[in-house]
Amino acid sequence: MLNYFEMAASQIGTIFRVPRENPELVEAKLAAFTRQVPMMYALVVVNTTALAITFYGTAPHLLTVYLPAAFDAICVIRILSWLRARNTALSLSQAVEKLTGSIIFAGILGVAFTAWSLSLFPYGDAYSKSHVAFFMAVTSIGCGFCLMHLRAAALIVMALVVVPFAFFFGSSDNVVFVSIAFNFVVVIGAVLFMLLGNYSDFEKRVNSEKALRIKQAELQVLSDKNFRNSNIDSLTGLPNRRNFFAELERGIVNTEHSSGGLLLGILDLDGFKPINDIHGHHTGDRLLVEVADRLRAHLAPHVFLGRLGGDEFVMFSDQLLDPDAIVEAEESIENLFDIPFEIDDITVSISCSIGYAEFPDTAKTAQDLFERADYALFFAKQHKRGKAVRFSAEHEADIREASSVSRALASADLERELWIAYQPIIDAETQQPASFEALARWKSPELGNVPPMSFIVAAERSGMIGQLTPLLLRKALEGAATWPEHVRISFNLSAVDVASPLSILKIIAVVQQSKVKASRIDFEITETAVMGNLAQATEALNALKALGARISLDDFGTGYSSLSCIRELPLDKVKIDRSFISKIETDSAARLILRTMLGLCNGLGHDCIVEGVESGEQVDFLRKEHCRFMQGYFFAKPMGIEQVGDYLASVQHGVLAERTAS
Secondary structure (H helix, E strand, C coil): CHHHHHHHHHHHHHHCCCCCCCHHHHHHHHHHHHHHHHHHHHHHHHHHHHHHHHHECCECHHHHHHHHHHHHHHHHHHHHHHHHHHHCCCCHHHHHHHHHHHHHHHHHHHHHHHHHHHHHHHHCCHHHHHHHHHHHHHHHHHHHHHCCCCHHHHHHHHHHHHHHHHHHHHCCCCHHHHHHHHHHHHHHHHHHHHHHHHHHHHHHHHHHHHHHHHHHHHHHHHHHHHHHCCCECCCCCCECHHHHHHHHHHHHHHHHHHCCCEEEEEEEEECHHHHHHHHCHHHHHHHHHHHHHHHHHHCCCCCEEEEEECCEEEEEECCCCCHHHHHHHHHHHHHHCCCCEEECCEEECCEEEEEEEEECCCCCCHHHHHHHHHHHHHHHHHHCCCCEEECCHHHHHHHHHHHHHHHHHHCCCHHHHEEEEEEEEEECCCCEEEEEEEEEEEEECCCEEECHHHHHHHHHHHCCHHHHHHHHHHHHHHHHCCCCCCCEEEEECCHHHHHCHHHHHHHHHHHHHCCCCHHHEEEEEEHHHHHCCHHHHHHHHHHHHHHCCEEEEEEECCCCCHHHHHHHCCCCEEEECHHHCCCCCCCHHHHHHHHHHHHHHHHHCCEEEECCCCCHHHHHHHHHCCCCEECCCCCCCCECHHHHHHHHHHHHCCHHHHHHHC
16 A cells, blocks of 8 residues: 555656756747647736726725736746747756746646736626636636646646636536536646646657657667778779778878978869760669779779769879979870770760869969869860860969858858848739849859859858858849739849759748748759759649749740750749840741740640749830739849838729830
């Protein structure tokens, strides 16, 4: 019998004790409690004030003025206290102390409000007395739900209200109050069942997340160990990327000590991707092995050769500094690819582009040297495919400009410096804005107004685009939330956004947390943004469409795979690039091309938007060709959110109609 009571006491103690031995659960409880407790106190303030007003004039001022005012003041102070605590990091002991104090205060709150409300009961008529019962029932249930993540506090508050309520009204001579008491007890039983069930699920979820984090930490340790032990590319047998950077750092140090120099080259295979796509990954892998073997056999022993990944190889040496020797080495490597490769009875021909940079002439660190060689490779693939390009002073000037943008972007207060301009897209049928395109703007304290193409490209290259896109989207949707429901918002996604499942999840989260329905949003993508990985892009766009958003193909006609994009992507709209509208007043061929593109879009069932409309003649032509949506300076330049409201008001009064008519 004694053991039974000891077990019961232990169980009760567990219920009413904050679990210090489980820091994750304490943290989760505090986070949930911090979010919900201000709402509880606000509920108490409203209900207390309402009950005091009901009894004002019939009950003493102590009960209708002074005590309610004191209760409300205490609740407001508690609200402010919890709101200030939202952004305060607490230690485990502080969190336990704060939650324990809340449990104690919950008991005080329950006693005080129960005693006060029952003290009012004798002074009221039938309606007022019913309000007392209603106050106690509704307030206790509301408090119980707000306190559900702190089980002890919820149970204490409900017990201190339910028990007195049941005895007080259950012992009444009035059958109505007896029925109310019985009904309340039954309802509270159901509420307690739900609250305890929710708390149990909450506790299980927190513990499951804790176990998952522990497992992930163990896996990370194993992964790190494997990574440290892996310095060789498993496919080609060459040093891998990690090994290369370590050796490059070592080579730079040795070169500095010997006052010598070092030449770094990055080699990229031209034409590898089509071979890999057409003949399969097995053939592609065999080709990479053949390339590695051919380079290994050709290069001198003093030249480091490694594979960066994909179809990129890297090499460096501290013995190729004579200009004639460098030119000879470049030509000899280019000539290696004049001979076709034989793979499984398949003959394939490829070339290579190479970017070179020298240390210490063009760079002072290993990272800078690599970046300059990489830039030279980028330049070669853009302008001299199949050739070698050495990093020059002109390249340095280009990088310096891009670096200044990247540095300013990295240190920028993005929340304050980034803003959104909006340009309307006009519905020619209604002569009203159907949508606004959100255009990213950056006013840097250091650089001034930075062109979007400059900082977006810099963000993509530096990996910061994952920060910019959700921030810009949130700002755009905050503006759109103030517009009429029928006005849509268009937002541009970068190639990095559609290529990353994580970025898409972040974008979806921003939409779900906003006050704008997903069905009002158009996400714009370009052809070049999706052609790198069409399958991944299609999956990403389908995820956005499943959310309720629509997809627009931007700058249609400027890429190299426009028709395949329209056929394969889940599109709703097509935006025709401004280059196709600029000459239609004087060029019959331009009119024919634009007319054909409009007919293609209409035939496929896609809404068509023409960008860059700047004259009334262009508007008239587009109307005759049944183009419904237009965008350009003729209608409005991009504007800040402050001007959008005035613009919408002006077009509602016919200003746009007068402009288009003229």
